[in-house]
Amino acid sequence: MIAASNQPMQSSVAELAARARRASRQLAKLSESARNQALLGIAEEIERQAARIIQANELDCAAAETAVKSGAMSASLFARLRLSDRSTGEMASRIRDVAKLPDPVGRRLSATELDSGLVLYKESCPLGVVGIVFESRPDVIPQVASLALKSGNSVLLKGGAEAAHTNEVLVDIWREALDRFPSVPTDSIGLLRSRTDVMELLTLDRDVDLIVPRGSQAFVRLIAQKSRIPVLGHGEGICHVYIDRAADLQKALRIVIDSKTQYPAACNAVETVLVHRDVAQHFLPPMIEKLREAGVEVRGCPATVALLENWEVASASDKDWETEYSDLIVSIKVVNNLAEAIEHIERFGSRHTESIVTEDRDTAQKFMDDVDAASVYHNASTRFADGFRYGLGAELGISTSKLHARGPVGLDGLTTYKYKLYGDGHIVAEYSSGARKFHHCSI
Amino acid sequence: MIAASNQPMQSSVAELAARARRASRQLAKLSESARNQALLGIAEEIERQAARIIQANELDCAAAETAVKSGAMSASLFARLRLSDRSTGEMASRIRDVAKLPDPVGRRLSATELDSGLVLYKESCPLGVVGIVFESRPDVIPQVASLALKSGNSVLLKGGAEAAHTNEVLVDIWREALDRFPSVPTDSIGLLRSRTDVMELLTLDRDVDLIVPRGSQAFVRLIAQKSRIPVLGHGEGICHVYIDRAADLQKALRIVIDSKTQYPAACNAVETVLVHRDVAQHFLPPMIEKLREAGVEVRGCPATVALLENWEVASASDKDWETEYSDLIVSIKVVNNLAEAIEHIERFGSRHTESIVTEDRDTAQKFMDDVDAASVYHNASTRFADGFRYGLGAELGISTSKLHARGPVGLDGLTTYKYKLYGDGHIVAEYSSGARKFHHCSI
Numbered sequence: 001m002i003a004a005s006n007q008p009m010q011s012s013v014a015e016l017a018a019r020a021r022r023a024s025r026q027l028a029k030l031s032e033s034a035r036n037q038a039l040l041g042i043a044e045e046i047e048r049q050a051a052r053i054i055q056a057n058e059l060d061c062a063a064a065e066t067a068v069k070s071g072a073m074s075a076s077l078f079a080r081l082r083l084s085d086r087s088t089g090e091m092a093s094r095i096r097d098v099a100k101l102p103d104p105v106g107r108r109l110s111a112t113e114l115d116s117g118l119v120l121y122k123e124s125c126p127l128g129v130v131g132i133v134f135e136s137r138p139d140v141i142p143q144v145a146s147l148a149l150k151s152g153n154s155v156l157l158k159g160g161a162e163a164a165h166t167n168e169v170l171v172d173i174w175r176e177a178l179d180r181f182p183s184v185p186t187d188s189i190g191l192l193r194s195r196t197d198v199m200e201l202l203t204l205d206r207d208v209d210l211i212v213p214r215g216s217q218a219f220v221r222l223i224a225q226k227s228r229i230p231v232l233g234h235g236e237g238i239c240h241v242y243i244d245r246a247a248d249l250q251k252a253l254r255i256v257i258d259s260k261t262q263y264p265a266a267c268n269a270v271e272t273v274l275v276h277r278d279v280a281q282h283f284l285p286p287m288i289e290k291l292r293e294a295g296v297e298v299r300g301c302p303a304t305v306a307l308l309e310n311w312e313v314a315s316a317s318d319k320d321w322e323t324e325y326s327d328l329i330v331s332i333k334v335v336n337n338l339a340e341a342i343e344h345i346e347r348f349g350s351r352h353t354e355s356i357v358t359e360d361r362d363t364a365q366k367f368m369d370d371v372d373a374a375s376v377y378h379n380a381s382t383r384f385a386d387g388f389r390y391g392l393g394a395e396l397g398i399s400t401s402k403l404h405a406r407g408p409v410g411l412d413g414l415t416t417y418k419y420k421l422y423g424d425g426h427i428v429a430e431y432s433s434g435a436r437k438f439h440h441c442s443i
Numbered sequence: 444m445i446a447a448s449n450q451p452m453q454s455s456v457a458e459l460a461a462r463a464r465r466a467s468r469q470l471a472k473l474s475e476s477a478r479n480q481a482l483l484g485i486a487e488e489i490e491r492q493a494a495r496i497i498q499a500n501e502l503d504c505a506a507a508e509t510a511v512k513s514g515a516m517s518a519s520l521f522a523r524l525r526l527s528d529r530s531t532g533e534m535a536s537r538i539r540d541v542a543k544l545p546d547p548v549g550r551r552l553s554a555t556e557l558d559s560g561l562v563l564y565k566e567s568c569p570l571g572v573v574g575i576v577f578e579s580r581p582d583v584i585p586q587v588a589s590l591a592l593k594s595g596n597s598v599l600l601k602g603g604a605e606a607a608h609t610n611e612v613l614v615d616i617w618r619e620a621l622d623r624f625p626s627v628p629t630d631s632i633g634l635l636r637s638r639t640d641v642m643e644l645l646t647l648d649r650d651v652d653l654i655v656p657r658g659s660q661a662f663v664r665l666i667a668q669k670s671r672i673p674v675l676g677h678g679e680g681i682c683h684v685y686i687d688r689a690a691d692l693q694k695a696l697r698i699v700i701d702s703k704t705q706y707p708a709a710c711n712a713v714e715t716v717l718v719h720r721d722v723a724q725h726f727l728p729p730m731i732e733k734l735r736e737a738g739v740e741v742r743g744c745p746a747t748v749a750l751l752e753n754w755e756v757a758s759a760s761d762k763d764w765e766t767e768y769s770d771l772i773v774s775i776k777v778v779n780n781l782a783e784a785i786e787h788i789e790r791f792g793s794r795h796t797e798s799i800v801t802e803d804r805d806t807a808q809k810f811m812d813d814v815d816a817a818s819v820y821h822n823a824s825t826r827f828a829d830g831f832r833y834g835l836g837a838e839l840g841i842s843t844s845k846l847h848a849r850g851p852v853g854l855d856g857l858t859t860y861k862y863k864l865y866g867d868g869h870i871v872a873e874y875s876s877g878a879r880k881f882h883h884c885s886i
Binding site for chain 2: 263370372375384402420426438
């Protein structure tokens with residue numbers, strides 16, 4: 001049996017957001033240790049109430065099983081929904097990892113004496129209230145809520161309907177844990193329950209500072225279209241691996257297979273492999289063998305099709321270069337040189353993650369410098385583009401925008417800064433008239 | 444006579460943007476000294492061709508004079524249009540100041556060894572192509588174009604029609620100067636000529652990375668509504684000065700007068716003065732005397748009106764608290780304490796610039812920490828909120844958004860970052876399976 005929820009039941013989304021805003025003002029004043037202690041308390045509470053979480057998750061899974069049987073839910077979605085005892089332990093340990101990260105707020109980013117007695121500081125501070133809308137995966141809640149609390153932000157969450165029981169219990173437990181820390185407002189976390197709620201949330205630009213949609217491309221696009229609030233998310237993930245003429249072909253094989261098959265639905269999976277013509281003849285046959293072994297469908301440019309005559313490779317159409325398959329499909333293109341590879345990436349890439357495989361450091365450096373993408377790699381799988389792998393502790397999301405935060409986003413994406421100016425009756429008129437002059441001295 | 448323009452005449456806006464994109468790729472590879480030398484060359488060229496600039500400006504002014512006479516143009520707009528010999532000298536000297544700033548690109552923001560042989564760097568880099576749409580003031584061109592070149596960005600400009608000749612010549616001279624630096628692409632600067640051009644520009648999200656509108660609130664809002672590209676700008680500037688019970692009333696007077704009258708049309712001018720009730724009786728009479736001397740219309744809350752019985756102060760309506768007058772009008776409210784002042788600012792402020800006048804350091808610190816605004820001041824005029832005064836060299840614009848860049852924005856707003864990961868055949872599967880572990884070590 002699930003205990004009655006401790007969350008306000010009748011509040012409208014606007015009221016929830018207003019409470020979250022008030023809570024965020026309290027959060028912004030908390031010391032680092034108060035925020036960290038609350039995180040550790042939450043981790044403990046999650047471990048203590050693991051059985052309750054699993055119980056709620058079983059309810060969700062039972063309903064989902066019917067949906068899987070009727071074909072209304074995919075098996076992969078179902079897999080991401082199910083939690084185990086290990087999952088709750090991992091949740092707690094991830095929260096503890098976040099508590100250990102350096103404090104992202106109150107950092108002095110610059111200090112300038114503008115004139116004698118007039119000193120300007122630039123300091124990092126929380127954004128305020130962040131709304132996170134995600135599909136399925138209930139483990140998103142502890143991940144993003146811990147990042148929010150660590151950085152002094154309130155968070156409003158809306159998860160997939162298929163995980164409703166699990167999400168409800170996770171937020172309940174979070175609030176129960178916060179109840180034991182009187183300085184940390186319980187309303188710093190809130191749960192939305194319907195799609196209508198989400199649509200209302202997107203209009204509350206006075207009380208909500210950022211919306212983070214996590215889910216399919218179509219979902220992110222919908223949220224971005226409807227939101228009056230700035231949205232952090234990624235559109236497409238069309239990533240490339242370029243196999244240079246000076247590539248170590250063993251490394252190239254490992255990297256292509258990992259980039260494509262380790263988790264093909266991820267946005268950082270490779271969609272197109274670009275192969276230098278000088279190594280195409282040697283490289284393409286073993287690559288296609290490995291890819292087919294892994295169940296990957298291959299589509300090739302005319303040169304690829306010709307070189308792989310005996311393999312009956314399907315022809316890639318122009319459409320393929322601009323498609324995020326999110327599946328076990330890959331397109332292959334033979335290029336004449338590095339410049340052509342970069343040109344292809346510039347034209348078709350989504351500026352997400354791009355990798356070069358080469359033993360030539362100069363060529364690698366040229367690729368790393370010239371390719372315009374959030375992440376550029378030398379001799380590594382595109383699948384590394386992830387907040388946890390980057391050491392950010394957890395991931396708020398991945399951004400393909402160049403503004404505010406780019407690539408895998410952790411705590412940095414949840415902070416802004418403010419300028420604090422200390423004077424002693426200073427006025428601008430004296431500077432305009434020339435009576436006083438700025439000296440702008442870094443201190 | 445104006446020399447024939449050296450700018451491509453028949454290019455469509457899409458073509459202009461595509462050229463700017465290509466130019467931005469070259470710019471991104473330039474060394475710091477190549478960018479700085481080009482800036483110094485441009486400053487020299489502006490001085491050398493000062494007469495040509497003034498001549499073009501006289502043409503614009505002649506047309507504008509007719510518009511002023513017929514009432515189609517305001518005198519203040521006209522004043523901002525006119526350039527003098529001193530103006531061109533100032534343009535050149537501001538460009539030289541920008542050249543002297545530290546290089547904003549290629550900075551290593553972090554370096555992490557994820558595992559042995561797998562190293563991640565986060566490095567600042569240019570945004571790419573920035574579109575700047577501004578009203579009147581031709582001196583915006585050298586200001587923003589120098590920031591763009593310094594940070595390795597291409598820039599597309601559209602100024603007010605009333606400054607068409609001046610803008611054309613300024614961009615011509617800029618391009619002529621760049622012609623002498625073969626490594627710096629001439630197409631890194633481009634001029635748009637019509638409102639239709641601007642509307643087309645706002646749709647080119649593949650080739651343009653950021654739009655900066657500079658002008659009236661209505662103008663900024665229109666651009667933001669129509670743009671498919673992220674917009675950096677400020678909505679309203681509803682700024683407050685709070686006179687605390689522990690204020691030095693002489694400082695308070697100076698600061699209120701400067702904040703209101705030094706340039707009332709600016710977004711950082713004060714709109715509402717909040718006065719602690721304990722000092723209201725002493726402070727309000729001299730303040731209103733000074734304000735009226737300066738031609739400022741005063742509107743007061745009931746307590747203000749009652750205290751200033753003999754001054755026949757007009758009553759402020761609720762509407763006043765949420766109005767940006769942009770004019771010689773100010774509203775005054777008596778508050779019971781600091782909390783009430785902060786509450787008023789939270790409710791009605793636009794999170795732009797807020798100032799407290801007090802001799803009590805604790806009260807000041809509380810205000811500085813608690814008020815959520817881009818700039819918070821102690822004993823200083825709100826008019827200091829400006830990129831040049833902050834020592835940013837020049838100002839791209841002022842942002843009231845919390846994302847990407849906040850407050851007066853200089854070079855920082857024109858950069859993003861990219862992650863560079865160097866591996867040696869590293870794949871994610873080995874970490875998923877537990878065969879390898881990340882150690883995430885800052886280096």
